[in-house]
Amino acid sequence: MLKNFLKDLAYFTYHQSLSCIFPVVIFVTLALSKIIHLSGIPRYDFILIVCLVTQYLMYKFGLESKDEIKVICLFHIIGLLLELYKVNFHSWSYPEDAWSKIGGVPLYSGFMYASVASYICQAWRRFDLKIINWPRSYVAIPLGVMIYLNFFTHHFIYDVRWLLMAALFVVFYRTVVQFTVRHNHYKMPIVVSFLLIGFFIWIAENIATYFGAWSYPNQEVAWTIVHFGKISSWFLLVVISIMIVAQLKLFYREQ
Structure with missing residues (x-):
């Protein structure tokens, strides 16, 4: 029993790691470009080039399908629109100069949202995810x-995130995600998966801000941990992400 569990854990960890290739590439690039001085090209533009090359190579080597690329591009657009809005409301900023900046937002920022979509798409395929109810x-x-x-x-009216989160628990209380590890099936309430992914993205956000991916107002003088309240924002963003992927898969299945 323990032996099979450890095998499942090793399999799960390995394929989770493969699912995280795109986010890992972004974090490694952020870290290295912060440490190593780049001559002749702004740092944000270098990160954009790495993201574009990574996206191409993942498609070229079959790590992502054409349909998954479409989903990832949709997330890139959704994320970029949100970034443009939030930066111009001074929620956070990108202090470094770049050629690829539009409205104070470097284009590579959309890939941070796209990397979440990449993870969801890959994990969905690798673990044969099925959503029940x-x-x-x-x-x-x-x-x-x-x-x-x-x-x-x-920014203009009352923040209803807590009401929306309550609505999520009501709407999804019967919804379960089933995933396969080797030949064994596991189940988890989908709201729990929302929370877990949101929490790990919050950890990743702390790493990203530490390496200067962007800065919140309280981090402009010196880096500090991202407020715990941001977990709720990532929770809700993960909900949107999984909703989009699930609805698209449902749409294609019905065609």
């Missing part, structure tokens, strides 16, 4: 839209 589209889609809009509207 997924809510009806007429419920899931409007809820996802409201979550995304709240990232914009809370």
Whole structure:
């Protein structure tokens, strides 16, 4: 029993690592470009080039399919729009100069959202994810839209994230994600998976801000840990991400 569990754990860890290739490349590039001086090219532009090359190589070597690339590009656009809005409301900033900056936002920033989509798509395929009791589209889609809009509207009206999180627990209380490790099936409430992924992204965010990917106002003088409240933001962003992937897979399955 213990032996099989350890084999499953090793398999799970290995394939989770493969699913994280894109985020890992971004973090390694952030770290190295912070330590090593780059001559002739701004740091943010160098990171953008690395992201583009990585995306091409992952497709070239079959790590991502054409349909997965489409999903990742959608996330890139969604993330970039959010970045443009948030930066211009001074929620955070990208202090370094770059040729590829638009509205104060370097284009590589969209790839940080795309890397989350890359992870979800790869993990979905590698672990043969199946979602049981997924809510009806007429419920899931409007809820996802409201979550995304709240990232914009809370600057003007009341922040309803906690109401939206309560609604998520109601809508998804019966929803379970099933994943396969070797030949064994495991199940987890999907809200728990939202929380776990959001928590690990928050950890990654701390690493990213430490290496200067972006800066929150309280980090401009010296780096400090990202506020724990940001976990709720990442939780909601993960919900949107998984909703999009799940709805697209449901759409293609019905074609």
